[in-house]
Amino acid sequence: MDFSETYKHSGPCAWSPNGRMLATAVDFRLVVRDADSLQVLQLFSCLDKINQIEWASDSTYILCALYKRSLIQVWSVAQPEWICKIDNGPAGLVHARWCPDGRGILATSSFQLKITFWSLVTKHSESLQWPKLVMRGVSFSHDGKFAAVATRRDCKDFVNILTSESWELVTRFEVGTADLADLAWAPDDGSIAVWDSILDYKMLIYSPDGRLTAQYSAYENALGIKTASWSPSGQFLAIGSFDQTARVLNHLTWRPFGEFIHTPTIRPNGAVAVYRELEEGRHVVLEGRAEGLTNGMQFREAAAAAADAQGAREGPTKARYEVVDEQVVAVPNRKPEPDKPNPKQGIGLLEWSPDSQYLATRNDSMPTAVWVWSMPSLELTAVLIQKEPVKAATWDPTSARLAIVTGTARVFLWAPDGASCVHVPLADFHAVGLRWNPAGNAFVLLDKDTFCCAFVPRTDEYEGH
Incomplete structure (x- = not known):
């Protein structure tokens, strides 16, 4: 797996449906990059900060929603001089989306007063009053x-x-x-x-x-x-x-x-494999020379002292998956706080593999575990237990390959033939989001304000070797 360098972003990020381009927002600028080289193909400037971006189904146009201005700006990658602005008026704007044909846009107004259809072909609009929801319900x-x-x-x-x-x-x-x-x-x-x-x-x-x-x-x-x-x-x-x-x-x-x-304990057997993230130790890099350290005890004491000192820096933590062979495996469980709304319990993640053979789930009261179920056997196939809560778990759009991120500098991959842990070789990078390329040969890892691309061989390329 190869990683790119980091680039800035301010939130929205989307692959084109044909998998050839990657669009990201940097404040009021829309940056369109080549999917393979990540070179900038087009750079568009919007009138305000971009809150949302979305590609048309044919990868020709990109919409940028500017909620503060109640405005939608549409850009053409092939014809950068072409300009389209949609003003949603005093009703405001809280969400926008393309229609399947890529020539119509739906705009939801504030307080769900109406949802308006805007046609790029005929330039007319139609409204439907009282939509129930903002991002859902369509x-x-x-x-x-x-x-x-x-x-x-x-x-x-x-x-x-x-x-x-x-x-x-x-x-x-x-x-x-x-x-x-x-x-x-x-x-x-x-x-x-x-x-x-x-x-x-x-x-x-x-x-x-x-x-x-x-x-x-x-x-x-x-x-x-x-x-x-x-x-x-x-x-x-x-x-x-x-x-x-x-x-x-x-x-x-x-x-x-x-x-x-989703039980708090699992009994691994021949049909169920339990993978647990194992950290192999965090090492401390000492600035300067360590003289007079004649034995391991002295070195460990010096390293511990240096970890809190200004002149020490912390090296990356190594991690790997271990296959648990214990008779009973306990899944870390967190009790929800009864005095707070929206309790963190229940199945908060359901992700189908593209062939419908596997279902990945996460129980929010066990946020560090991802469960993979087999549809042909209707049984649990694998459980992946992480050190940190799972931020995202997404299937490769072309095969049964699952990618997981936990807000650390690691990416975890699962496939029917096993699981692996990959370290992201970038300084101060913590992956909190993941977007697969529709072609299945790359995915974007998102930090708070930076992103990088990971290029992975397709599963059919593995089989060809």
Whole structure:
């Protein structure tokens, strides 16, 4: 694995859908780089700080949302002289996104007053009042023809089906939620999953014409659904709950055929491999000469004293994975604080592998562990226990390869044939975010205000050697 040098960023970062370019924001500047060489291809200056960037589906245009000015600026990589500005008006701007065709933009106003469709082709706009949510509550069909938008009026939740090209209303129907949390269109476009807030465990499956085809509730009178995710194949719907269990529904009966319980102890066996991050020691580099240190004890004492002295600097900590062969392995567990809202418990991460063969999960009350479940066997395959809480865990878009970062100078990789730990050879770099290139040959590691690229061989390149 090769690493680039670090570059500045101020938050937003996105690969182009074709995997050939990388766009980053540096305050009010949009920087577009070549994905392989990281050389600057285009540099655009916006009118204010960039809060959000997003590529069009054909990698031709990039939108920059400037929330403070209620403005969207759109740039063309091929024609840098082309300029487009969208003023969302006094209603404000809190989020923007592309329509699937890459020629229409949806802008959500402040206080969810309306969501406006702006066409780059016809230059007209259409608005839908009272969108329920800001970043969630909008899902496009996978053929790109329709959009499902959640709205709320008169204390009732509705799902609106609109055409994505002209934003014409096709149908609208009321859903049986008390406080809709999100919705998601199935990959086969035949169903729309709608789920309620954490106060009521309710998963509803609707057809696009508004017919309720299924309803599922695992339990009552307790905190319910925290996350939900369709598998890429569309055969499975994973539900992460506050009872520390991930349930997988099948698309035929809409009943769970797998319940994955995250227990505080694990018994490794031939089917389950437990990997634990092991630090091999932090070494101290002494400035100057260490004279008169005749034995190891004296050296260790001098090193300990030097660690607190001004003239000492700390070298990088070496780490690796060890395969745990203990009969019972305890997973570090943190009890949620009862006097604080949004308790850190339940399944907060659900990530499907691109082939739908594996499901990666994280129980937020066990934040240092990533669990990998096998769909063919419906069993736990691997558990990766880190030293620090997991910040991000993302699958390679082209293969069953999982990358994990924990806010340290390390990247952890898992594949069905094993796991590895890679040190990032950059000074004062702590990876808190990760973005895979759609081609699967690189990913971006994000620190607070810097980023670097890691270039990795594709899995088919491994197999060719």
